[in-house]
Amino acid sequence: MVTTKTDSNIKKAEVVDLTFGYTEKNVLNKISMPIYQNKVTALIGPSGCGKTTLLRCFNRMHDLYGEVRYNGEIKLYPDDINILARDIDPIEVRMKIGMVFQKPNPFPKSIYENISYGLKVRGVKKKSYIDDKVEDSLKKAGLWNEVSDRLHSSATSLSGGQQQRLCIARALATEPDLLLLDEPTSALDPISTAHIEELVTELKKSVTLLMVTHNLHQAARTADYTAFMYLGDLVEFGESSQIFTNPKEQKTENYITGRFG
Amino acid sequence: MDSKLATTFSKPQSIKRRVRELKELVIRIILFICAASSVLITFGVVWTLLKEAFPFFMEVSVKNFLTDKEWTPLFENPQYGIFNLICGTFLTTAIALSVAIPLGTITAVFLSEYMSNRYREILKPILELLAAVPTVVYGYFALLFVTPLLQKIYPDLSSFNALSAGLVMGVMIIPYVSSLSEDAMRAVPVHLREGSLALGASNLQTSFKVIIPSAFSGIASAYVLGISRALGETMVVAIAAGLQPKISLNPLESTQTLTAYIVQVSQGDLPHGSIGYKTIYVAGVVLLFFTLIFNLIGLRIRSKMEIKFK
Ligand SMILES: Nc1ncnc2c1ncn2[C@@H]1O[C@H](COP(=O)(O)OP(=O)(O)O)[C@@H](O)[C@H]1O
Ligand SMILES: [Mg+2]
Numbered sequence: 054m055v056t057t058k059t060d061s062n063i064k065k066a067e068v069v070d071l072t073f074g075y076t077e078k079n080v081l082n083k084i085s086m087p088i089y090q091n092k093v094t095a096l097i098g099p100s101g102c103g104k105t106t107l108l109r110c111f112n113r114m115h116d117l118y119g120e121v122r123y124n125g126e127i128k129l130y131p132d133d134i135n136i137l138a139r140d141i142d143p144i145e146v147r148m149k150i151g152m153v154f155q156k157p158n159p160f161p162k163s164i165y166e167n168i169s170y171g172l173k174v175r176g177v178k179k180k181s182y183i184d185d186k187v188e189d190s191l192k193k194a195g196l197w198n199e200v201s202d203r204l205h206s207s208a209t210s211l212s213g214g215q216q217q218r219l220c221i222a223r224a225l226a227t228e229p230d231l232l233l234l235d236e237p238t239s240a241l242d243p244i245s246t247a248h249i250e251e252l253v254t255e256l257k258k259s260v261t262l263l264m265v266t267h268n269l270h271q272a273a274r275t276a277d278y279t280a281f282m283y284l285g286d287l288v289e290f291g292e293s294s295q296i297f298t299n300p301k302e303q304k305t306e307n308y309i310t311g312r313f314g
Numbered sequence: 315m316d317s318k319l320a321t322t323f324s325k326p327q328s329i330k331r332r333v334r335e336l337k338e339l340v341i342r343i344i345l346f347i348c349a350a351s352s353v354l355i356t357f358g359v360v361w362t363l364l365k366e367a368f369p370f371f372m373e374v375s376v377k378n379f380l381t382d383k384e385w386t387p388l389f390e391n392p393q394y395g396i397f398n399l400i401c402g403t404f405l406t407t408a409i410a411l412s413v414a415i416p417l418g419t420i421t422a423v424f425l426s427e428y429m430s431n432r433y434r435e436i437l438k439p440i441l442e443l444l445a446a447v448p449t450v451v452y453g454y455f456a457l458l459f460v461t462p463l464l465q466k467i468y469p470d471l472s473s474f475n476a477l478s479a480g481l482v483m484g485v486m487i488i489p490y491v492s493s494l495s496e497d498a499m500r501a502v503p504v505h506l507r508e509g510s511l512a513l514g515a516s517n518l519q520t521s522f523k524v525i526i527p528s529a530f531s532g533i534a535s536a537y538v539l540g541i542s543r544a545l546g547e548t549m550v551v552a553i554a555a556g557l558q559p560k561i562s563l564n565p566l567e568s569t570q571t572l573t574a575y576i577v578q579v580s581q582g583d584l585p586h587g588s589i590g591y592k593t594i595y596v597a598g599v600v601l602l603f604f605t606l607i608f609n610l611i612g613l614r615i616r617s618k619m620e621i622k623f624k
Contacts, residue, residue: 112512119430148514158505161528170523171513220509227513 064130065090065231065261066111071125071137073110080106083125084287086280088231090130093253093262095276095293097269099308102282104265105155108233111136111263112150113143129230148175151224152233156240157216159208159223164191164200167208167219171227186226193259194222195252214245218252225260232256234264238271250275269309273297281305363602366595373589379596385559385570387593388579394593396600398559402476402569403601406551407544409480409565410487414540417484418491419526419533425492426499427521438493445489453553456482461554474556474568483550491540498532499525531619538612542605548573572597 066088073081080103088094096104106115113136115121123137129149136146151171159167168187177183187204191197196218200211208219217237224232234253238246253262253275266272272279272293279296281289281304289296289305300306324331371379374394382395421441425434460478465471502525510520526533556568557578570578576597584590 114508114512117508117511144514144516147512152512154505154509154512156505158503158509160506160509160524170510170515173523174510174513174515174519223513 062087062089062092064088066130067126067128068107069126069128071107071110071123071127073106073115073121073123075106075115075121080285081110082285084282085125086287086290088261088263089278090261091257091259092277093257093264093275094278094280095272096263096265096280096282097267097272097308098282098288100267103285104267104282105235107282108152108235108263108265111231111233112147112152113137114152116143148227149229150231150233151227151229153217153220153224153235153237155236157213157220159211159216159219161207161209163205164208164211164219165204167223168226171223175227190222190226191219193225193256194218195248195255196222212245214241214248217241217245217249221249221252221256225256229260231261231263234262236265236267238266238268246271269297281308283308360602363595363598366592367599369587370589370592370596373592383561385575388590392589395561396596398561399570399572399575399597400600400604401561401563402551402555402559402574403545403571403604405476405563405565405569406480406483406547406555406571407541409477410483410544410547411537411540413481413484414487414491414544415537418488418536418540419495421488421492422495422499422533422536423521423526426496427517427525438496442489442493444486447486449486449547449549450553452482452486453479453550456550456554468566471566472556472568474554474558475566476555476569477565479551479553479555480565482554483544483547486547486550487540487543490543491536494536494539495529495533498529498536501532502528531616534612534615534619538608541608545601545605545608546573548577552577572601 064087068084068086068088071081071084072079084107086094096107098104109115110123111127115123125137126135127137128134129136134141136150160170162170165187168190169183172183172186188197188201191200196215199215200219208216211219217240221232221234221237237253238249241249250271253264256262257277264272264276276293278291279293280287281296281300281302283304289300289302291301296305297309300309379394379396382393384393385395385398386393425438425441429437456478457474460482461471461473461475464475464478465473471477499521506524506528507520510524511517515523551571552574555571555574557570557574558568559570559575560567562569576594579590579594582590584594
């Protein structure tokens with residue numbers, strides 16, 4: 054693997070020699086990469102190369118489906134803890150690291166209840182605080198103007214693009230250190246997609262983002278850093294401008310020029 | 315190259331086409347008869363009940379039926395206060411539901427959210443066995459085991475009482491509630507469950523704040539089925555709750571339900587057309603009426619939830 058040197062950035066997290074498999078077979082092989090604070094990092098690669106699997110390590114989602122073996126570490130800074138360690142409570146990890154799924158998944162509740170859900174789960178009771186947080190998160194997600202007059206109507210009545218921004222707002226309300234996005238626009242139309250891309254670029258002022266996408270243009274447009282994965286290996290990591298204009302690895306070049314995948 | 319599959323348009327009068335259309339028609343008629351028969355049978359049952367119950371009101375005024383203090387249709391000076399039986403029915407049903415709904419729901423949460431597939435496959439059939447035990451067994455279990463047990467706590471509990479009949483009936487209904495509720499909970503899309511957990515919610519929070527509300531229309535159906543079972547349950551209450559209709563909500567006394575009354579009277583040989591004979595049908599109609607009401611309420615809840623959530 055080739056990593057381009059970057060000094061001026063603060064690391065928010067770092068994957069160190071991460072190996073993971075659902076069964077005997079490894080789906081991730083010794084992945085190592087940094088995640089820089091207040092930057093957008095994109096994970097690209099052909100279908101089935103392990104992007105989702107890697108993303109779901111960050112919030113210990115795999116733990117939901119039985120005993121799993123993580124080899125290696127994901128360090129979270131500035132706490133400097135390995136969030137994959139056995140003695141770390143996955144729930145506490147998920148409290149710090151938010152996630153937006155491929156398909157918008159609002160709860161069948163009102164818009165307000167969706168946004169306040171994460172706060173309620175954390176035991177926040179104060180109504181004025183929750184109200185402010187709901188408004189603030191919806192504003193950050195660029196949804197406030199569209200829904201401010203119907204906060205108490207059902208979230209499932211929103212359009213797909215609005216639902217996805219609602220899901221982003223829902224995650225933002227909990228003030229995550231890191232926001233994971235798994236192909237957040239793959240179920241959306243081009244206009245909604247453009248909306249989400251703008252939003253992602255805007256959000257990095259306040260949060261660190263790690264985004265899976267199989268849309269290369271999206272990665273090139275929105276990501277500061279890009280990691281190219283292939284068959285469970287991290288082939289190349291670097292600044293997006295470098296990856297997309299001057300890849301160092303042949304495989305990366307083949308992929309971005311559309312020769313495979 | 316000549317192809318055997320090449321089709322041509324047939325003329326409307328052609329034999330081939332006539333035969334095909336006739337076949338379609340026959341099949342359609344057969345399917346219709348099958349679908350219609352269950353509806354017809356239901357109407358037949360309702361018709362029979364109404365036909366036999368109607369003459370009852372030639373002899374007894376509706377006012378007496380609704381306001382008489384007692385239900386003693388077979389006595390010298392008969393009284394026809396139906397609320398005596400309704401009271402018994404509702405009392406035992408309420409007791410049963412206060413057992414079956416909480417326990418059934420919690421069991422469903424446990425099965426659907428906390429059990430691994432392997433153990434669930436073992437546990438669920440065992441639980442469903444509860445529903446396979448003949449109800450007469452439950453009746454004697456209530457009378458000969460639960461009542462004596464409860465009498466250790468309340469010494470003045472009568473040997474026939476609504477409490478133990480209701481409790482045992484509740485246990486009997488648990489699998490109806492839990493099994494359907496669990497199906498509904500497991501049908502909640504995995505992305506909702508993951509969405510909640512990804513926000514830092516625990517399994518318990520996810521179950522009660524996301525899974526149950528999302529599955530509520532299915533859970534409501536389960537409750538309605540439980541209510542219908544409790545309203546219509548006969549053997550347990552006939553054996554363990556007693557034969558004394560009364561307007562009272564005291565669970566420690568004996569009582570009589572609509573169903574138990576029907577069993578009691580139909581065991582004697584009442585002459586066809588006598589007032590006693592007609593009361594059987596009247597009780598049946600009242601029972602059907604309440605079952606119907608609860609089913610309609612269930613339907614309402616379901617369609618409301620579907621509008622809200624879809
Ligand atoms: N729950 C699972 N159990 C077993 N294998 C899985 C599971 N999920 C994904 N995989 C396998 O892991 C590999 C990587 O999958 P994934 O991370 O979903 O790829 P991507 O998101 O890059 O398309 C694939 O070969 C896939 O078949
Ligand atoms: Mg994926």
